[in-house]
Amino acid sequence: MRRALPATLAILAAAALQVGIAPHVGIGGVVPNLLLLVVITLAFMEGSQAGMVAGFSAGLLLDLLGTGPVGAWALVLAVTGYVTGLVAANLFAEGWLLPVTVAAVACLLAEGAYAFELTMFGEGANLAGALLTKVLPGAVYNAALALLVYPWLARAMRREPRLTELRRIG
Amino acid sequence: MRPACRCTCPRTRSSTLCSGPRWRWRKRTSSSSCAAATRARRRKHAPMAGPQPEQRPASPWLLVGAVALSLVLVTVYVKEGDRGPLHLVRRGVQAVAAPVAAVGDWVTWPVRAATTWVGGFTMSKADVAELQAQNAELRKRNAELEEARLENERLKKLVGFAEAAGLDAKGAHVIGRPSSTWEGVVVLDLGFEDGVTTGMPVLSAQGVVGQVVESTLGSCRVRLITDQRSGAAALVQRTRATGVLRGSVDGGLTMDFVDRKFLPQRGDVVLTSGLGGVYPKGLLIGEVVDVDARPGDLFPDIVVESKVPFASLEEALVLVSAPPAVEGGAGE
Numbered sequence: 001m002r003r004a005l006p007a008t009l010a011i012l013a014a015a016a017l018q019v020g021i022a023p024h025v026g027i028g029g030v031v032p033n034l035l036l037l038v039v040i041t042l043a044f045m046e047g048s049q050a051g052m053v054a055g056f057s058a059g060l061l062l063d064l065l066g067t068g069p070v071g072a073w074a075l076v077l078a079v080t081g082y083v084t085g086l087v088a089a090n091l092f093a094e095g096w097l098l099p100v101t102v103a104a105v106a107c108l109l110a111e112g113a114y115a116f117e118l119t120m121f122g123e124g125a126n127l128a129g130a131l132l133t134k135v136l137p138g139a140v141y142n143a144a145l146a147l148l149v150y151p152w153l154a155r156a157m158r159r160e161p162r163l164t165e166l167r168r169i170g
Numbered sequence: 171m172r173p174a175c176r177c178t179c180p181r182t183r184s185s186t187l188c189s190g191p192r193w194r195w196r197k198r199t200s201s202s203s204c205a206a207a208t209r210a211r212r213r214k215h216a217p218m219a220g221p222q223p224e225q226r227p228a229s230p231w232l233l234v235g236a237v238a239l240s241l242v243l244v245t246v247y248v249k250e251g252d253r254g255p256l257h258l259v260r261r262g263v264q265a266v267a268a269p270v271a272a273v274g275d276w277v278t279w280p281v282r283a284a285t286t287w288v289g290g291f292t293m294s295k296a297d298v299a300e301l302q303a304q305n306a307e308l309r310k311r312n313a314e315l316e317e318a319r320l321e322n323e324r325l326k327k328l329v330g331f332a333e334a335a336g337l338d339a340k341g342a343h344v345i346g347r348p349s350s351t352w353e354g355v356v357v358l359d360l361g362f363e364d365g366v367t368t369g370m371p372v373l374s375a376q377g378v379v380g381q382v383v384e385s386t387l388g389s390c391r392v393r394l395i396t397d398q399r400s401g402a403a404a405l406v407q408r409t410r411a412t413g414v415l416r417g418s419v420d421g422g423l424t425m426d427f428v429d430r431k432f433l434p435q436r437g438d439v440v441l442t443s444g445l446g447g448v449y450p451k452g453l454l455i456g457e458v459v460d461v462d463a464r465p466g467d468l469f470p471d472i473v474v475e476s477k478v479p480f481a482s483l484e485e486a487l488v489l490v491s492a493p494p495a496v497e498g499g500a501g502e
Binding site for chain 2: 024030047049052053059062063066069072078085123126129132133134
């Protein structure tokens with residue numbers, strides 16, 4: 001990843017916000033997953049390989065910040081970053097609808113996969129209850145936040161400076 | 171005159187730049203100026219453009235490696251003890267994250283206070299706070315007195331039995347709240363230098379909050395009793411029926427393995443039974459709010475509601491020297 005430093009800074013900033021601010025903007029027990037949003041954005045901007053590396057790193061950080069089994073979020077976010085990068089590379093569309101749609105689907109699948117992992121690891125998660133009370137509301141919340149996170153991070157991660165039009169005066 | 175860029179737009183069939191925003195350009199030849207023009211066009215619609223065209227192709231083997239490494243980490247974490255390397259790293263991260271959580275708690279306090287005040291528009295904030303505190307105190311006092319009365323009756327029958335209920339507790343402030351949808355955890359500002367160790371019970375004025383799962387320098391993590399990983403040996407005050415209280419992913423509490431002969435009713439008080447080895451006997455947990463005793467089921471489904479305001483909890487008590495729990499119970 002050529003943009004390793006900005007990506008690392010984005011992940012660390014998201015982790016700090018996840019610990020400091022996200023718990024206080026939760027709605028009905030659903031806390032936004034800012035690290036997941038950053039991973040999706042990086043996968044969109046940098047491709048599947050960078051998305052996977054960012055996903056694994058961010059997931060590991062999220063695991064260490066929580067109390068669940070270490071490695072569970074790393075697995076989920078690595079796959080999420082990889083698949084999101086592949087989807088973004090094979091779609092050609094502009095505007096806000098595509099990243100937000102992909103973010104909503106990615107959040108839904110990522111949170112669902114984590115719920116499934118908790119069930120598999122015997123962490124006591126009721127899969128049906130988790131889908132209704134955590135996964136679906138979380139996907140909606142995260143997709144709404146993607147509208148805010150994606151444009152700013154995408155601007156920050158842009159490789160070349162913005163081109164300015166030179167108007168010729170005749 | 172030949173055009174500088176030999177791309178064709180599928181809509182206009184011309185080599186001039188197409189003004190339409192959503193057309194893929196077909197390259198006839200590899201022209202660097204064409205790629206630059208395409209990138210420039212994409213950036214005109216930034217920031218919502220797709221991925222950059224010169225991305226490195228994805229390697230499936232890297233993904234396989236990441237998945238394998240994740241599974242190895244999970245296996246190591248589950249197999250290692252509390253003193254294992256991953257647990258130590260997590261404690262280190264927690265020590266770094268605790269001040270960040272405290273800053274976030276401090277920064278967002280005005281907003282939370284404002285929303286709480288708006289929520290109680292019908293009365294002044296001071297009145298609401300006073301009545302809530304009074305209600306919680308009376309509820310706790312009532313449960314304690316009822317428990318004392320029943321205990322007194324039992325003790326009359328048991329000659330020579332005496333129990334000193336001296337609880338050595340330390341007050342703590344909540345400095346961190348659940349940072350994920352899947353975490354039922356709060357962070358307190360007491361650490362191992364204050365004598366707080368893993369497994370200690372944590373209380374509030376409204377009842378049991380949970381137990382310490384990790385203690386580090388300056389902070390400790392408390393797993394809430396409503397977390398899906400939590401469990402506690404419990405007792406219905408009126409019927410003396412024992413069971414196991416479990417949290418759930420949606421924050422609810424259920425009481426399992428209660429004998430049908432001692433079926434509780436709505437409103438019955440649920441206490442800790444002391445059988446688990448973590449919580450001392452007689453601590454208030456909550457009230458029974460629903461009992462579903464179908465004839466075909468071996469045990470009834472009992473839903474318990476805790477009165478602890480987990481979302482707005484600000485102070486808690488850590489029992490640093492609790493009286494010994496009853497031996498012989500399963501671990502909590």
